[in-house]
Amino acid sequence: MENFELRGGVMHAEDVPLPEIAQAVGTPAYIYSSAAMERQARLFREALAPVGDPLIAYAVKANPNAAVLATLARAGLGADVVSGGELRRAIAAGIPAGKIVFSGVGKTREEMQFACDSDIFQFNLESEPEAEMLSEVAVAAGCQARVAFRINPAIDAGTHAKISTGKSENKFGIAEARAPAAYARAASLPGLEIQGIAIHIGSQLTDLSPLELAYAKIGSLIARLREAGHPISVADLGGGLGIAYDPDQPPPPTPADYGAMVTRVTRGWNVRLVFEPGRLLVGNAGILLTRVLRVKEGAGGPEATPFVIVDAGMNDLMRPTLYDAWHELRAVEPKGGHAIANVVGPVCETGDTFAMARRMSQVDEGDLLAFMTSGAYAATMASTYNSRPLAPEVMVNGNRFAVVRDRQSIEALIGADLMPPWLQDKSTEQS
Ligand code: LLP
Numbered sequence: 001m002e003n004f005e006l007r008g009g010v011m012h013a014e015d016v017p018l019p020e021i022a023q024a025v026g027t028p029a030y031i032y033s034s035a036a037m038e039r040q041a042r043l044f045r046e047a048l049a050p051v052g053d054p055l056i057a058y059a060v061k062a063n064p065n066a067a068v069l070a071t072l073a074r075a076g077l078g079a080d081v082v083s084g085g086e087l088r089r090a091i092a093a094g095i096p097a098g099k100i101v102f103s104g105v106g107k108t109r110e111e112m113q114f115a116c117d118s119d120i121f122q123f124n125l126e127s128e129p130e131a132e133m134l135s136e137v138a139v140a141a142g143c144q145a146r147v148a149f150r151i152n153p154a155i156d157a158g159t160h161a162k163i164s165t166g167k168s169e170n171k172f173g174i175a176e177a178r179a180p181a182a183y184a185r186a187a188s189l190p191g192l193e194i195q196g197i198a199i200h201i202g203s204q205l206t207d208l209s210p211l212e213l214a215y216a217k218i219g220s221l222i223a224r225l226r227e228a229g230h231p232i233s234v235a236d237l238g239g240g241l242g243i244a245y246d247p248d249q250p251p252p253p254t255p256a257d258y259g260a261m262v263t264r265v266t267r268g269w270n271v272r273l274v275f276e277p278g279r280l281l282v283g284n285a286g287i288l289l290t291r292v293l294r295v296k297e298g299a300g301g302p303e304a305t306p307f308v309i310v311d312a313g314m315n316d317l318m319r320p321t322l323y324d325a326w327h328e329l330r331a332v333e334p335k336g337g338h339a340i341a342n343v344v345g346p347v348c349e350t351g352d353t354f355a356m357a358r359r360m361s362q363v364d365e366g367d368l369l370a371f372m373t374s375g376a377y378a379a380t381m382a383s384t385y386n387s388r389p390l391a392p393e394v395m396v397n398g399n400r401f402a403v404v405r406d407r408q409s410i411e412a413l414i415g416a417d418l419m420p421p422w423l424q425d426k427s428t429e430q431s
Contacts, residue, residue: 286375
């Protein structure tokens with residue numbers, strides 16, 4: 001997390017001291033470093049330079065903030081979207097439709113029509129019925145949809161079960177054995193233009209071998225499909241490359257390791273490659289800044305592990321409770337001492353626990369803490385559970401920072417509910 005470092009005993013985001021941001025916007029708040037995002041985009045691009053001119057389509061779901069999208073758009077990236085909402089966000093932030101791929105098992109007619117009218121680069125189809133619906137939509141709308149089928153390679157990516165997507169029991173893609181029939185069917189449908197093949201086997205992958213195995217399957221399928229007369233000119237190799245969350249764990253493969261593997265496996269494919277990195281680009285470019293509300297003695301008295309209660313909750317950072325994810329916790333102004341603590345949020349659920357028996361910097365009431373590696377799948381997965389307004393997002397650029405999403409006001413949160421007519425009539429109130 002190069003862009004979140006201690007300077008003079010105070011953690012900075014790039015050149016801005018975090019207490020200054022806390023002062024300006026309060027806590028909890030997500031803080032992003034634009035330099036970190038730009039660096040990751042450059043590293044990924046450089047790692048893949050040997051494969052020609054790939055389309056790097058940022059997986060918008062990782063962090064869809066408009067400022068994040070605009071930063072990556074300026075770095076030349078495209079987008080991988082999974083809903084009409086993400087597609088509109090990507091276009092609005094300046095990502096050209098010609099650099100957008102559309103994934104997802106449940107695209108609606110309306111989403112298909114908007115994407116087809118926008119003339120996106122490619123639809124990644126996940127089933128044959130989806131191909132049929134897209135054909136109908138394209139014919140009715142008078143557009144031509146460039147398509148690929150996403151292949152489910154029946155490979156265990158070795159990641160958490162909830163973020164594995166390439167096993168046969170997962171809902172994603174079509175089975176390898178079904179591919180020839182699916183392509184033949186799509187080729188017979190009007191409005192569709194077969195362009196490519198796609199795969200994505202899971203997220204936070206820390207071993208390249210399942211990816212290599214999956215890509216090898218794609219290589220042989222490309223040859224088979226071409227033999228059957230299908231013009232495959234694009235291979236979308238998905239995202240999923242893991243990042244370091246815990247500095248004490250072995251580091252995951254680097255973009256350079258990944259690039260070398262891809263270059264070796266795809267040699268001779270003669271396609272344009274597409275990649276869909278999400279977490280790799282933004283994960284370590286963000287933190288969640290929080291403040292200690294109070295420290296509570298554990299059951300068993302002063303000797304027991306205390307609870308450090310922070311003002312961020314599971315609604316702001318779902319990953320620990322959803323995937324047992326580990327996020328490093330650093331004091332913004334470390335005092336030198338260390339302690340063992342259970343770090344929890346204010347939400348009324350036992351699962352609102354970020355870390356149990358964690359050895360961390362000694363902290364006291366009022367201190368600022370940073371949940372590291374919170375640039376991906378953090379703000380975007382937040383909810384207002386317990387009527388907690390969504391936290392603001394701040395982007396730092398050198399010595400400046402800007403709020404790129406305001407804290408939701410409690411009035412806006414409550415005001416979104418509407419009262420039905422029968423509850424508006426005061427005369428029917430019971431006394
Ligand atoms: N492409 C497709 C089709 C995907 O489904 C995903 C992620 C990506 C690309 C980007 O994967 P990445 O490079 O970020 O690993 N909420 C979970 C992660 C869910 C990922 C879903 N799909 C988490 O917090 O770990």
